[in-house]
Amino acid sequence: MLATRVLSLVGKRAISTSVCVRAHESVVKSEDFSLPTYVDWRDYPLPDVAHVKHLSASQKALREKEKESWSSLPTDEKVELYHIKFGESFAEMNRGSNEWKTVVGSAILFICFTALIIMWQKSYVYGPLPETFDKQWVAMETKRMVDMKVNPIQRLASKWDYEKSGSGSGVEEVRDAALCLRLTLSPPCNSMPIY
16 A cells, blocks of 8 residues: 555656657647746745636636626636636645655655664674673773773873772773773864874
8 A cells, every 4th residue: 555655656756747748740849938837836826827728618608707797606606717717725725635644654664674674684694793892801901901001191091090099900990990981081172193
């Protein structure tokens, strides 16, 4: 159901944007965009041209009746005269459509399809995480960085209190300190990378 609505919407858009009409003898007639055209827009209530360009016999007779007194015209003829000049009334222009359901449904469909692809990739394409992502490994790496006094001016070693904890502190203490330090560390705003 959703796929047919999406395809019909796409088909309508493709057909409505066509500018050429093929006639019987393989003659192509194109629109003249230098002339004013009729549009139904709320912000442009009085278009330059009438909605119906070529009147039928009944519409011509109705246009002749229009020249007489309007009080003698019935309501349905007044409405028909209005629709000769204007395609839709403001109430018809403001009426909601169900096109949003198609758009939201197709967006949800594509999001679900993307989520399925991501889950399939996590299951079958990507391998397990390397051991360097383990919390124990990160704690040992951080302890080694602190012991080696890596980046003593701006980074981890500059934030470590060597006198309080000493260089031979335990792995658990280093892991907790590393988590706290990584939350508080941020690159300085005006520092330039040294190459």
